[in-house]
Amino acid sequence: MPINIPEQLPARGILKKENIFVMGESQATHQDIRPLNILILNLMPEKERTEAQLLRLLSNSPLQINVSFLRTATHESKNISKWHLEQFYTTFERIKSRRYDGMIITGAPIEHIPFEEADYWAELTEIMEWTKTNVTSVLNICWGAQACLYYHYGIGKYELPKKCFGVYKHTLTDPTVKLVRGFDEEYLAPHSRYTETLKEQILASEDLVLLSHxxxxxxxxxxxxxxxxxMLTGHLEYDADTLAAEYNRDANKGLDTQIPENYFPGDNPLEQPLNRWRSHAHLLFANWLNYYVYQETPYQWD
Structure with missing residues (x-):
């Protein structure tokens, strides 16, 4: 599918080198179709890397998508230029009167503190409340998934004895659900987090269903x-080298960091890891866009 993103967005060059179909506003406006409007609340510190990862996955369908990036107004990002934020991002105050077909809320490296202690928690809860009426479907990733479970369903996060860090095997509880249509019975996905959500609390909820474990x-x-x-508690959107970059970053800081499990060939950090989850990442995002956004959103919002 073509994705409509700003001409100067750095991710545009990365995606074009990968032969991913991107288009500018002038070309998009001449297509006589109703594009989907997707809002991405990017809470990750390395925003440009996350932009490219998510846009790559959103490109894998025949639908045209207009993508907007949202940032928090109550938190100052330190790993991205002010120019980049002002050029490519908007704030909630500017868009809260609009409606979106889909939204993605990313992870954030703040698992070690209670939700309420995040400096943008009040703003995030306002946004999550707004999605109830202004967004058709919301895809929440890692900390974003935990925040969604906590705010909407009262399910907390719990500290792990050691970091969940690596690439792990997963199975499906119900392969007939549209979101996981086409998934293998066993597949791989990366995780990188210090907290967990308890399976028992999800199964006990009258409002939730566990699709994969x-x-x-x-x-x-x-x-x-x-x-x-x-809600995805892991990171299907990660590149092959993302966990390696996290490991090397922490090791260079002198932190007692563990080698990601089931990741480096032979558990050797000098070896190049392979992306063994790419096909399922593309499949999940394509299923989300098709079945939960495109098929459910009104052609015209009231």
Whole structure:
């Protein structure tokens, strides 16, 4: 599918080198179709890397998508230029009167603190409340998934004895659900987090269904029964080298960091890791866009 993104966005050059179909506004406006409007709340520190990862996955369908990036107004990002934020991002105050077909809320490296202690928690809860009426479907990733579970369903996060860090096997609880249509019975996905969501609390909820689970990494794909919220506790969007970059960053800081499990060939950090989850990442995003956004959103919002 073509994705309509700003001409100067750095991710545009990365995607074009990969032969991913991107277009500018002038070309997009001449297509006589109703594009989907997707809003991405990017809470990750390395925003440009996350932009490219998500846009790459959103490109894998025949639908045209207009993508907008949202940032928090109550938190100052330190790993991205002010120019980049002002050029390519907007704030909630500017868009809260609009409606979106789909939204993605990313992870954030703040698992070690209670949700309420995040400096943008009040703003995030306002945004999450707004999605109930202004967004057709919300895809929440890692910390974003935990925040969604906590705010909407009262399910907390719990500290792990050691970091869940690596690539793990997952199985499906119900392969007939549209979101996981086409998935293998066993597949791989990366995780990188210090906290977990308890399987027992998800199964006990009258509002949630557990779609996929890992014996090592715990619950992975969770969906609300009204199909409004989809929660991924891991990172299918990660590149092959993302966990390696996290490991090297922490090792260079002198932190006692563990080698990601089931990741480096022979558990040797000098070896190049392979992306063994790419096909399922593309499949999940394509299923989300088709079945939970495109098929459910009105052609014209009231």
């Amino acid at each position: 890992s014996e090592e990494a715990g619950p992975f794909i969770i969906m609300s029964k009204d199909e409004k919220h989809i």
